[in-house]
Structures are given as structure tokens and as C-alpha cells.
Amino acid sequence: MSTRIEDSQDRAIVKIAAHLPDLIVYGDFSPERPSVKYFDGVLMFVDISGFTAMTEKFSRAMYMDRGAEQLVEILNHYISAIVEKVLIFGGDILKFAGDALLALWKVERKQLKNIITVVIKCSLEIHGLFETQESEEGLDIRVKIGLSAGHISILVFGDETRNYFLVIGQAVDDVRFAQNMAQMNDVILSPNCWQLCDRNMVEIERIPDQRAVKVNFLKPPPTFNFDEFFAKCMHFMDYYPSGDNKNVLRLACMLESDPELELSLQKYVMESILKQIDDKQLRGYLSELRPVTIVFVNLMFRDHDKPEDIGQAIQDACVHITSVLRVFRGQINKVFMFDKGCSFLCVFGFPGEKAPDEVTHALESAVDIFDFCSQVHRIQSVSIGVASGIVFCGIVGHSVRHEYTVIGQKVNIAARMMMYYPGIVTCDSVTYNNSNLPAYFFKELPKKVMKGVADSGPVYQCLGLNEKVMFGMAYLICNRNEGYPLLGRDKEIKYFMCTMKEYLMSNCSRVLMYEGLPGYGKSQILMEIDYLAQGENHRTIAIALTKISYHQNFYTIQILMANVLGLDTCKHYKERQSNLQNKVSTLLDEKFHCLLNDIFHVQFPISREASRMSSSRKQRQLEALFMKILEQTVKEERIIFIIDEAQFVDSASWAFMEKLIRTVPIFIIMSLSPFTDVPCIHASSIMKNRNTTYVTLGAVQPKDILNKICLDLNVSGIRKELDSYLVEGSCGIPFYCEELLKDLDHHRVLIFQPMESEEKANVNWNNLFKNFTKPTEELNMLVPSSEEGNEEVCNIAGGVRLKNLSPPASLKEISLVQLDSMSLSHQMLVRCAAIIGQTFTTELLFEILPCWNMKMMIKALATLVESNIFDCFRNGKELRMALKQHAASFEVHFRSLSLKPSEGMALGEEEELRELESEVIECHIIRFCKPMMQKTAYELWLKDQKKAMHLKCARFLEENAHKCDHCRSGDFIPYHHFTVDIRLNTLDVDTIKKMAKAHGIKTIAEEEITFSKSEIPKKSNIFPDDLSSEEIREKILGFFDIIITKMKTTEEDIIPLESCQCEEILEIVILPLAYHFLALGENNKALYYFLEIASAYLILNDNYMAYMYLNEGERMLKTLRKQKSWSQTFESATFFSLKGQVCFNMGHMVLAKKMLRKALKLLNRVFPYTLFSLFLHTHIEKNRHFHYLNQQTQESPPHGKKRLAQLYRQTACFSLLWKIYSSNYFFHYKYYAHLAAMMQVNTALETQDNFQIIKAYLDYSLHHQLAGYQGIWFKYEIMAMEQIFNLPLKGEGIEIVAYVAETLSNVKLLMGHLDLAIDLGSRAHKMWALLRNPSKHYLVLCRLSKSLLLKCRYKQLIQVLGWLWDLSVAEEHIFSKAYFYFVCLDIMLYCGFVYRTFEECLNFIYQNEDNRILKFQSGILLGLYSCGAIWYARLQEWDNFKIFSNRAKTLVPRRTPTPLYCEGISRYLEGQVLYLQKQIEEQAENAQDSGVELLKEKQNLESLLAQNTTGPVFYPRLYHLMAYVCILMGDGENCDFFLNTALQISEAHGNLLEKCWLNMSKEWWYSSSESAEDQWLQTILSLPSWKKIVSGK
Secondary structure: OOOHHHHHHHOHHHHHHOOOOOOHHHHOOOOOOOOOEEEEEEEEEEEEEEEEHHHHHHOOOOEOOOHHHHHHHHHHHHHHHHHHHHHHHHOOEEEEEEEEEEEEEEEOHHHHHHHHHHHHHHHHHHHHHHHOOOOOOOOOEEEEEEEEEEEEEEEEEOOOEEEEEEEEEEEEEHHHHHHHHHOOOOEOOOOOHOOOOHHHEEEEEEEEOOOOOEEEEEEOOOOOHHHHHHHHHHOOOOOOHHHHHHHOOHHHHHHOOHHHHHHHHOOOHHHHHHHHHHHOOOHHHHOOEEEEEEEEEEOOOOOOOOOHHHHHHHHHHHHHHHHHHHOOOOEEEEEEOOOOEEEEEEEOOOOOOOOOOOHHHHHHHHHHHHHHOOOOHHHHHHEEEEEEEEEEEEEEEEOHHHEEEEEOOOHHHHHHHHHHHOEEEEEEEHHHHEEEEEEHHHEEEEOOOOOOOOOOOOOEEOOHHHOOOOHHEEEEEOOOOOOOOOOOOOOHHHHHHHHHHHHHHHHEEEEEEEOOOOOOHHHHHHHHHHHHHHOOOEEEEEOOOHHHHHOOOOHHHHHHHHHHHHOOOOOOHHHHHHHHHHHHHOOOHHHHHHHHHHHHHHOOOOHHHHHHHHHHHHHHHHHHHHHHHHHHHHOOOOOEEEOOOOOHHHHHHHHHHHHHHOOOOOOEEEEEOOOOHHHHHHHHHHHHHHOEEEEEOOOOOOOHHHHHHHHHOOOOOOOOOHHHHHHHOOOOOOHHHHHHHHHHOOOOOOEEEEEEOOOOOOOHHHOOOOOEEEOOHHHHHOOOOOOOOOOOOEEEOOOOOOOOOOOOOHHHHHHHHHHHHHHHHHHHHHHHHHHHOEEEEEEHHHHHOOOHHHHHHHHHHHHHHHOEEEEOOHHHHHHHHHHHHHEEEEOOOOEOOOOOOOOOOOOOOOHHHOOOOOOHHHEEEEEEHHHHOOOOHHHOOHHHHHHHHHHHHHHHHHHHHHHHHHEEEEEOOOOHHHOOOOOOOOOOOHHHHHHHHHHHOHHHHHHHHHHHHEEEEEEOOOOOOOOOHHHHHHHHHHHHHHHHHHHHHHOOOOOOOOOOHHHHHHHHHHHHHHHHHHHOOHHHHHHHHHHHHHHHHOOOOOOOHHHHHHHHHHHHHHHHOOOOHHHHHHHHEEEEEEEEHHHHHOHHHHHHHHHHHHHHHHHHOOOOHHHHHHHHHHHHHHHHHHHHHHHHHOOOOOOOHHHHHHHHHHHHHHHHHHHHHHHHHHHHHHHHHHHHHHHHHHHHHHHHOOOHHHHHHHHHHHHHHHHHHOOOHHHHHHHHHHHHHOOOOOOHHHHHHHHHHHHHHHHHHHHHHHHHHHHHHHHHHHHHHHHHOOOHHHHHHHHHHHHHHHOOOOOOOOOOHHHHHHHHOOOHHHHHHHHHHHHHHHHHHHHEEEEHHHHHHHHHHHHOOHHHHHEEEEEEEHHHHHHHHHHHHHHOHHHHHHHHHHHHHHHHHOOOHHHHHHHHHHHHHHHHHHHHHHHOOOOOHHHHHHHHHHHHHHHHHHHHHHHHOHHHHHHHHHHHHHHHHHHHHHHHHHHHHHHHHHHHHHHHHOOHHHHHHHHHHHHHOOOOOOOHHHHHHHHHHHHHHHHHHOOOO
16 A cells, blocks of 8 residues: 555655645646636634744845755644644645645535534644644744635636636635634634534534634543544545545555646646656755745735626736736745635745845736736736845645745845735835836835734835826935045046046047946946046036836936936926926927927927928927037037936937937946947947946955955954955955945954953964054055954854855845756756865766766856856966965956957857867866855755765865875875775775785885885995094085986986975865864864874975864864763874974974973873983983984884874974974973983884984984084984985885985074085985975975075075075975065165065065965064064165065064074064164163163063074174174174174184175274265165166176
């Protein structure tokens, strides 16, 4: 039996029947329309409260994961329970009307008495359902039931495509009346029902002043058997399941296929439902929370009208309503009798039916329907309510009986407006604001208290075009605000200024047209132009058109002429008439004055001659008159005619304007949206005119969007994530930006707080990145900012995930219009792409598209790229460059300004599409043009479907979720995947291994085993003890030379074929993968990938993004805290170690130390806290160290992968810890530093990994050199070299050699061995260039340039800077570009020539100071700001000096023990010394104090340097600065000491640059010559460029 039921469920006829009552399914109606039938029966009206409130709650939800599906589950949980009860008791569900339903028990009149008892029993049981059930989602569900009985009529009406039915009669009115009287949980019997029922069976309660009664309970006699009684009653019900079908809930479930019946039933069902049934899609597919426009139409008839009398009127109205709606893709959803009237619930914007200008079309349709129905015989009055907003559209009910319906507050508002404002067309404020119709189309109505509507907002009457148009109504309202400048439209305004200048200087017409999509700010541009165009010798006329203007003949010219003739200010037609008479008397014969009647609403007497004229002749006469008037006018004053929304200019006005620009010198400025159809011939002619400038508006630049946000919010900075969200989400469209801001404000996401300076803040992990993006200087110049100290910034509320926010309704609507205009296959592609994310690869898309072939997909993608749904990119670099360009560009790269149409042969559409297809084939990365489209399409999926798709994506992506082939495909956290089981359970790992072997690929595990089994090279006699240091130097350099020669000449594949692709893998594989696992609820897997992402970003020097994803990881960790497994502990340890690394890079050493200690504790490697345990640990580690060194000659078994993962983490922690302890002032901290460095070496030796061991040796050596220990450092450098001499020269071996050359070069630079640093650096540069590793290559070039600068080898320096520039441009590498400009500033400040001008350097700083990599890379910005401060100090521009000095000052507290920070701090202190000098010269009061403070700062720094933070290479400059302070303070003795010390160190290092400056200072300070300021000024102003030096000029 169950199989039979399942089979029948798949039949189309059964699916269609589920949408219809038995009354229709089994009804035999005549084909005539309308047709009427009569019968008797009992009606039950059930009203369910609480659904509307819940729909509103869901529609206002912030996040994308609370959608229609959850809502439909809850709704149907309750409704299906009611439906089931009704069906069990033999009822037939006639209609679902939102959150109410109407049921019928159709029987002969003599059976009514017993059936009423059955229906009462059913009603009481329905109430019972809700008494016991707990409410979900905080929902309080209650029902009110009304019952009636008696004669009922059914009216069937419609046209050839659609049929509708209505039940009519006194019983229908009674059941509504009864239900309206009911309170919560009441059952009310209508008077007739009470008359007909078995009164002995029912206990009732009288209602005062009413004939209707309230049922308390049934009171059957003691012997009464309800089951027998019920079976007897059901015997009289025609379609109650019995016999073989007794277990079926509804007989219609068992319908056999019947093409004729199916065709007949289809007419009662909406087309979108039929499509869904044909496509065998799930019922939930059409269930959506969706922005729509509701049009509720109510037709009222007289009380005594019979069904057959009103039938024809309803039929006529229905046919007309259907025809009007069809034009604009609206649909009738429901028709029902409603308080003596017939109501049509019409909806615009159902799924698949969304059209542009929906609200305008709805209002136009409403007016049309009102006008027509008001004329239909027997319709007494017509009332229409129109409301727009988000409602639930979906299938509601039970699997065997359901309907497609709409539920929501907007449905209620439309219905209430229709009832409370009878006889007119009304709309709500949302409809009014979005209508695109002129204000004179509406009239605000007095507010009324409407039942069930808390606050409807203002209500408007829609008047239509019947009213006389007022001239003044069409003017462009220029509400330009002085304090709110037009941002980001300088080029557009420049176009106007140039064209205006040409126009005023020539005697020729000019036309300037701005074309742009809605929301691009065209009206704002015209307002600005209207303001700028005001002048003495010309008149400006600015008008704004609407959609209605297009249908009014000659309207645009009518408005123009009304203004020219001064009619727009006249209050009465008589005044207009008198004005006209005076103006046209000499130009037009009096008998033709009546031609002006219609156009200017005047009443000149109609002459016989005029009445005989044809309309075309009248038009010609008018045009000739207007042309004469305009010719006269422009002789006195020029006319500038501004038209907003010029796409609505009517064709007669276009024709006149075309003649006008040829005849009269006039300047016409228009803004228009792209024409939907081909423009008329006259419009095209104007566009092609040689005096027309046609500008296609692009989006506003990101910096201007940021300025706009800060201006709108009145803040001096916004959170970086908020900036990214709004800039990306708005795509540079001002309207999008405003809507997103409104939405965030509505959800209380935005938090305003006073700006806090970085020094004052207590640093913890949560406020580590005070990342507020500030508006550009340009905005500060345009709008004076608030007083210093009162500035506010905009933050976001805690716990808010901007990425997951649902799009605002207005933007969702725009996306839905685009989606619904696509074919079904294209919609499916966009929806699948939305699951993957904002950016995706064609391979992954192909993987998840159901039953597509590659050709189909490419063709569809090409079409969608052409229609600006997607952008395509060849590789990750191209994508990153496009995004970076968008994020930080000062060029107008969005805007395309061109004359239209372009000359030359246009390619055929098919050929263009073919070209696009080949481009898509080449590109493998695709990105949504607008994030809102991706979010909207994502929300259309059902929960289960989403999960299945996310799973597909995750399976596909996880195979590539590792480093690139260039980096040997490992994890970003070494051996990470061996510690955590992150494979999807359904994947068969063995199969994957087999597949990998078949392709000749070693699996990672095998590769690691092979590698770890290789012996650690045995110590050899490469460096005998009797070798001198010079011989060792030559041997090392010679070894590197041999390696480079081998790399260049060998035929083996030592050199990789392509550079590192890790950044691309991170963005298109690992990032999406983390979010797929998040969506699947697999938090442990999501955590794994978030940690991988954070580690990858640290490798890419992006501290901010690492911080962001560690915060994502922290959320996951909190959910997994209960699981205390080994892998969980390792993940926690990794989490803290990565946190420590971020804090270290940011210069917050106390926090970094705390995090690293936590990580080591979790890794079972406790670092000592007390001095006693410190010395104990040191003793233990020394013994371990000697043990490991002695063991090196023996082969020991390799460790397991989990142990290796642990050891690698420990090594990473120790390598940071010794640097942190070295940087501290306290004397005993150097012992902690020594222990950490030793523990790093021991741990590295335990890993048996060459790279870890060599890295640890070099770190240990550097630690000893900085600490000033003699001898030991040299031993470890030699040990590192011996290690690499024995390495196999392939893959990692070559990279280790290059790493050693690079690290030694850095160490030698720090220690002041400049010549050796240059030799090693130039070799490291060659190796990394051959290995195609830009992230290592740029570091070598930066350090090499520093060594060459100090040695004054300028020719080589400029060559290295050239390489650095090329690398930074090719790789879009911001850090190397910043370092390049840092060196350029150094060259200007210290070397006496210019390589790149100061203006160029300054421009770079201004444009990139908010770049997240530079902003959170301790040192580089400090250096750039400080160089700027020194430059201005030397020029004695102290205001500019303060700006740069203050910016540098905020970065000083980030004390990272890195060479870059030391360079930056020395530049900063130099600036402070120059400022001190200025104060002393001006005899400032606090100069003495400043000197003491500065000397104290220097002493602190000196003790810091002496204790081993920074290399001796920086000592000469710092001693030089100390000497400078001493001479300023009059301390000659210390000045001499510091100068001589600096000279000695410079001499020892071969630091020619500093030596030269020291000698100059000595000469200046001790000579009797005037101060050097004037010399500085002259020198700076006459610095030669490098080109001049090279050419000998």
C-alpha cells in the first residue's frame, strides 16, 4: 500500500491536485466563464495568529543563515497539523489565505445537523493541538475558529489561460463574521449554524447582543459512541477515503493519470508552480523571504446582488486585472470574498518574475485597474491598497494539501489600507519613496488606527494622471549642502567646466550627457553643476523628469518654455494667460493664441482657423513660435538647460531639441540611465552630434567611498573591516553604500566611540590592531574636521560577522531583478557559484554543476561576464592586482569616458561572444562583480541543498589544500595534517594514494619519510683548524659561486619552472575550504584551516590578516574546548604560538612572551620563570647539547610525524623567545635569551632536519655576536657551513644554500662587516632570482641596498634599487616598494643627489599609509615618516615636521628587535634632535628639559644596544646623534667622546657615509662659520638627479 502511495505522489496530476480543493478536483464545471453551482455545507474559518510577527522577525534577521526554510518548517509544522485534523474529520481545505484557512464539509441539507457536530469536534481538537505544544522561536501560536452552515455557491471565472474560483453566499459572510467575533482559542457558531446544529450535543455560552454563540464543549449522552457516529456521517461525504484507501489522508493522492483532467486543473495553478512540478524540484524551492509589491484590490457589490448577478462583473474585472498584470510580470495569487466584497491579492516580484521598476509598474497597474473596475456594471466601489517590502512567499500546508501564498506585515498593511480607505488607490511610504513617480502623483492621507497594524507609517493616495500638472513640480530640487561636498566626481565636473567655457566663448550649442546606472549619483552631479552654472549673463533651468514624463507629449519642452516665459511662478491661469499675451502678441496672430491652451492650461477663445488645423500643423506652429521665443531670449541671456533622468524625455521633445541645438546657441546638460530600448532617431542624432560630449559614468573610487562614509557618519575613522565591507559591497556605487550603512545602523552594528591614541591604550590581544581607516587629506581640506580631542571613530559591535550579513532588501531586490531576467540554466550556474563564494575557479564550478558539459559552462560564463555578473582573471596575481588597484588606486580605472557610438566596424554579437568564450577558457579564476549578487543567490538555496553543495566543494578543494609545488606541497604549519584528522570521512585515503602513485606523485607521507631517513651529514674536514679567516671567507664565497654556476648550467631540474603560487592557493583553495567546513558545522576542520591560513599570512608578512583568521580560529577553539584530545592540545599550542608571532611582529613583546610561554607549556616544553629553575634548565640543556652534537656522527631512527610537528612548533617559539629576552633592559634576561637560543638548537638537532639545524646554528651564532661573546659565534657559523657542504643540490638543498647566503649577508651587515655583507648579498640575490622566490629575493635586495649605501657605492646601489623596483612592480609587492622609497629618501637626505623626487616619495606615503601590510609591519612606516620629518626640519617647515613627527611617534612604542625598527628609531631621534636645536635657537622655555629628556632617551637606547638588541652597524649614527645633543646642551667633553667613538666604529666598519657626515659635523661644530641651516636649504634645493650625475652634467 505504502509503495502505491509513494508512486502516486510522483504523478504530476497528484502534485497539481495538492494545490486544489476536492471541490475543484472532482467538480464538473461547464466551460462557460463565469459559471455558478449551488450546494449546502458547513464552513470552518481558522485564523492563526503569530505567523505575521514571526515572518517579520525572520525578514529582519541580520544573517544569511536564518532564511525562509526555517520559517517554512515552523509555519508548516503548525498549519499541517490543522490541515491533517480537517482532512481526518472529512473536511476539504478550500483556500489558504496567508495565515488563515477556509474548510468545507459539502453535504446534503438533511445531513447538516450531524456534520456540524463533527466539525465542532474537529474545531475543539484543533484548539487542543496548541494548548499542549510548546511554542518555537518564542512564537505564541493561537487560533480563532468561526463556523457557519447553509446554502453556498461556487463561482468559477477566468480567461483561456487561468481559472479562479470563489465560494459565495450568506454562509461565507457568516463564517467571516463568526471568526471576527472569536477571541483566542474560541469556537464561534454563526446564528444559522446554531439554528441547524444538534443543540443537545453542544454546551454553549451566549454572546451579549449577538445571535451567534460560543462553544464551550460537546456534551454527548452517556451511551453515545462518537466513532460509530463519525463513520455514519462520513458515509455521506463523497470523497472521504474508505475501503482500500482508508489509510490515505486524502483521496486525491490516489488520482490516476488523466491528461484531460490534468489540463483542466493546471488552469487553477500559478505558472511558476507548474514549472516547479515539471522540473520535479522540491516543494521548498519557491519558498523565500523576498521583497515584493502587494496590490490588494477589493470590489464591493450591493447587499442583495446574487452570485449570478455579480459573477459577470467579477469575470470582467478578473480578465482586465490579468491582462494588466501580465504586462509587468505581476500575478493574481488569491481571490476570495471579503466583507461583502470580492478581493484579489496580486503580487509583483514572485520568484522568477522580478522586473525593474516593480513599484512603479504596480502603482500604474493599480490606477489602471481602479479606472477600469470603477466603470464595470454592478461594482459599487473599488478600493486598492499597495504595499512594498519583504514577505514570505512559499508553499504552506501539508504534503497532500498546500498552496502557494504570501505572509507578512506588508500583506496585512495592503489589506487594511484597502478596507480603511475605501473608494481610492492607497500606498504605504515605502511604495511612495521607491515609486520613481512625481510627488504630484500622490496626496498624503490622514492617519487612521488600523486593526492588526501597529504603525503603517504615512499613507498616500495615488492620484494618477487625472490631475492638472503643475509646472513647478518638475524642477530639480537643488538641496546642495555646503558642508557635504560632491566626492570623487572631479573629472565629471571638469568636463562641465571645459564645455561651459567653450559654450560661453563660442556662438554654438553644446550638449553634455552623463550616462550612468541608477545609484551612481547622477542627480548629485547635476545639483553641483546647477550650483556652479549660476552666473550673471545666463539663465539656468534645471528639471527632473519621471517615468510619467515619457508618456506626456512635448512635456520637457513645455517645462522649458513655461520657465522662459515666466509662467511657472503664476498662481492662476488668468495670470498665465495675461503673461502669455504680452510675450507672444508680436510673434503669433491672436487667432492662434488658443493653440497654447492645452500646453499651458490657459483658456484663450478657440478661433475658427485654429479649429480647422490638423494636430500635426498645430504642433509645427507651436514649435516655430517656441523657436522664435528662444532665439529672442538667447540674445539677451544665454540658456543652460539641465535635465535629470533624460531617458524619460518624450520623442516630440527630442525632435524639438535636435532642431534647437542646430538653430539656437543653448547649453543642454543631461543625466540619463542607459536606454532600455533603442533610443529614438532624434535622441541618437543628438548623441552623435559633434558638439555633444557623452560621458559614461563609472563607480566612485574606494578612497572617495571611504570619505563619503566618514562624512555620512561624521567620524574621523572607521574600522578596517567595515571599510572593506562597504567598499567591496558598494562596488563604488554611492546608493549601495548608503543602503549598506542604513542596514548596519538598523541592526545596531555601528558603535561610535572617542578616538584613542595608540600610546594611551593598554595593549591586549583584542585591541592589538587599532585598525581604523582614516579619510584622505582631500576630505579634511574640503570639510574642516571637529576639534582635536573630540574626534570619534566608528567601530563594529562585538561578535558581528560582516561577511555573513544578509544584503539589505533594496539591494537584494536589484540582484533578484537581474537573476530573474536570466534563463533557468544561467540562474542555476550563478546559484552554484554563490555556494563556492565571492571568488571561485572554473574547475570547482564544473565539479559542482549538475549534468553540465564544459562547453555549456564556458558559453554560460561568457554570457554572464558580458552582462557584468562575473569578472574573469587568468591567475591569482591578476586578481590580486585588480583588487589592490581597486582598494588603493588613485587612477580612475572604473570610468570609461567615450563618445557614443564609437566609429569603425562593430563586431557581430556572436563574434564578440566567441572572443569572450576564448577569454574565459584562458581565465581559470572567476569573481562576482557585486558581492550582493553572490549573497542573494546564496540565500535562495535550501539548508540541505546548501550542505550537499558545501560538501562537494570541500571534497574537491581539500586535495589542493597545501603549499604550491614550488614550495614542495607541505602544510603551512609543518606536519600539521599528521596531528589532526581533517580528511572528510567519506573519502577513501587509500584510493587517493593509488591515484597519486598512478600519476607518479609521491604522497606527502612517503616524501617526508624518504627525507627524514637521509642521514645528517657527518662532520668533515672542510674547514681545518689552521685556516685563516680570510681563507675561510674565500672558501665560502667560492662555494656559493660554484653553486650559482651549477644552477645556471646544469641540465638537471634544479631551477623551478614557475615562482611560488602559495598566495593564489591560499585565496582560492584554503580560505574557501575553511568557510565550507564552517557551513557544514565541522568546526575542528574549520579550525585546522584557519590556523593554516594564519600561518600562510604570516609567511606573506600580512600580520593583520593573520590576526583576523586567528580570531576566527579562537571562535572555533571555544566550541571545541570540551574535547581534550592530543590533537586539540596541539591545535591550541599552534594557536598561541601564531598569536605570539603576530605580537612579536607588532612590537608588543610582553604579550608575545606570554603567548609563546603558553604555547610551549601545551607542547610539553616548559620555559623557566625563576632564576633557580633558569640555571637548572641551562645545565640540563648544556648536557643535551653536547649529547646531540656527539650523537650527530651516529645514525638515529627518525621521529614520528606527530613528534616532528611538535618539535617544529617548539623551534619556532624558541627562535622568537631569545630575541624577545635579548631586547629587554634587565641584566638577568640575557641568561633567559641564552637558554632559549640553546633550546632552539637542541630542538632543531632532535628534528634531524637540515634546514632547522642550519637555521638554529645561524640564530645561535647571531645571538652570541649581538651579546658580544667572542669565538663561539664563529664555531656555529662554520658548523652551519659544514652542514650545507654535504647537502644534495636539489629542491630543498638549493634553497637551504640560498638561505644561508642570505642570512650570513644579513648577519654581516648587522655586525658592520659591510664588504662581506655585499659579497654574500650579491650571491644570495643571484640564487633567489634563479629560484624564482620573490618573498626571499626582495629581502636580500633590501639588505644589499643598505650595505651599498653605507659604503657609498652609488652605481651598484642604483642598479640594486632598479631590481628592487622591478620586483615590486612585477609582484605587486608593497613592502619592497616601501623599502625602495625609504632608501630613496635616505639618498636625498645623506648622499647629496636625487634618485626619486621627494614629491614622489611623499605621494607613496600618503597613498599607502593605510595599507594593512605596511601599517602593521613594525619599522618601515616609522622610517618613512621620520625621513619626511627630517626633510621638513632641514627646510625649517616646522608645521609639516610636526605632522610627520607625530605620526612616527605613535609607532615608536612598537619595539621590535629588528634592524628595520632600529633604522626607523634612529631617523626618528634625528628628527627630534633637529627640533631640539630649533627650540634652543628660539630660546624656548622648555628647551633645557627637552634636552635632558632626549639625553635620557639616548642613554636608555645606549644601554639597550649595549645589551644585545641591535647590530653595531647602527652605533655610529646613534653616537653621532648623542654628540649632537651634547654640543647643543654645551657638554663639549661628552660630545668629543661620542664623536670619536663614532669615527672609530665607522672606520672599523668601512662605513664611508657616516664617516663623511661625522667629519662634516666636526668641521661645522668646531669652526667659527655660521650655522648650517642656510647651507642645508641651498643644498636641498639644488640636489642633482642621478641621471645628471651619470651623464656628467
